[in-house]
Amino acid sequence: MRSDPDEVAAVFYVPVSDLLQPGVPRLHHIPESESPVLSILFKSLQDEVFTPTAAIAFQFAEVALCGRTTRVSHYEQPVFAWR
Secondary structure (H helix, E strand, O other): OOOOOOOOOOOOOOOOHHHHOOOOOEEEOOOOOOOOEEEEEEOOOOEEEEOOHHHHHHHHHHHHHOOOOOOOOOOEOOHHHHO
C-alpha cells in the first residue's frame, strides 16, 4: 500500500482489537445537531478519531468482522469538520 503525499498526511495501522473493544463507538451529543457524533478511541494510537473516519471504521467492524448490517449515514460530523 502506498499513500499519495498530496492527499494523505499520514497512514496509521491499528489492530482489529481496537475496533472490537468495549465502548466502541462513543457517541457525543452536540447542541448544533440532533444527530450524534460518532468517535472511536484507538488505544493503539492513544488518540480518538471522529466521523467520518470513525464511522467508516465502525461500519467495517460491524459488517466485515461481526456480520451485522449497520448503517452510519445518520451520524453527524464534529463541529471542527464543518469549517
